[in-house]
Amino acid sequence: MDKKIAIIGASGYTGWELIKLLFSRPGFDLVGLNSESNSGRPVSDLYPDADPKLKFTNYTIDEINRLEPNLVFLCQADGYAAANASKINSRVIDLSRDLRFAEGVVYGLPELNRKSIAASRLVANPGCYATACILAGLPAVQSGLVERIVFDCKSGYSGAGRTPSDRNDPKRIADNILAYKLSSHPHQNEIRQGLGLAAVSFTPHVLPVFRGIMATGHMILKKRTDAAMIRDKYRKFYAAEPFVRVMDRIPDLHDVQNTNLCCLGGFETDDADRLVVVATIDNLLKGASGQAVQNMNLMLGLPETEGLT
Secondary structure, X not given: OOEEEEEEOOOOHHHHHHHHHHOOOOOEEEEEEEOOOOOOOEHHHOOOOOOOOOEOEOOOHHHHHHHOXXXXXXXXXXXXXXXXXXXXXXXXEEOOOOOOOOOOOEEOOHHHHHHHHHHOOEEEOXXXXXXXXXXXXXXXXXXXXXXXXXXXXXXEHHHHOOOOOOOOOHHHHOXXXXXXXXXXXXXXXXXXXXXXXXXXXXXEEEEOOOOOEEEEEEEEEOOOOOHHHHHHHHHHHOOOOOOEEEOOOOOOHHHOOOOXXXXXEEEEEOOOOEEEEEEEEOOOOOOOHHHHHHHHHHHOOOOOOOOOO
């Protein structure tokens, strides 16, 4: 029997990525594609590549529950999941920041919490910057090598969503780079929690490209350590991870765009005992919808990589 899936907030970029990943996948039935502002319209009105049969819906939560989906993705703005996730009878993956610190909710980074994700009813998908930074720092931190980290991060403008703002205004971002929330971005605490390290700082920037994140981690080491040995630790740490690649060169956005991969590289040290590790991901896939499908696979007892390779 097909797995029935609903998406609430289906008209945004993350909703569209989920539709692309699931619509043509055998064994899945998209029973609801909620968009309050686009209800009844063909998905192709917003995304011309969509199948013309697909239309946006606007079901109430009671109506969604009556459809008995196996899983519901929440792709709404912050605040929706906090108010409504508990009303949904099926398993839920929330892509907002609402539930990432909530009691009883599993943080959905498979490389950290695979077994807990598989058993959970409610999963909070990680933030895009947080995914890249945590994966960049985790082996070094868990090896006890790191005193503190500064992450300098750059993202494509799709990370600002479809709603017009300064960070996705074509005129403002053209031939430009924008820094924002220099010391107060909410992903900073998420990164600290994921790494188990309080001494983490983070500053994001927007680039004039559509998709992709580059996170450069400047890790101050507790003592001088050989860079090649650190790279070897990373290779061993991620050897069994299907979506993490440790590279001999510095990764760039072209390595990860339109994939669910995280590529790690750099691994250079200097005479100030600084280790530099560069992580790249696609912010809409490994940073959002691809990782959500990875989590869905775990929750529904399916091969983790199915539909993502």
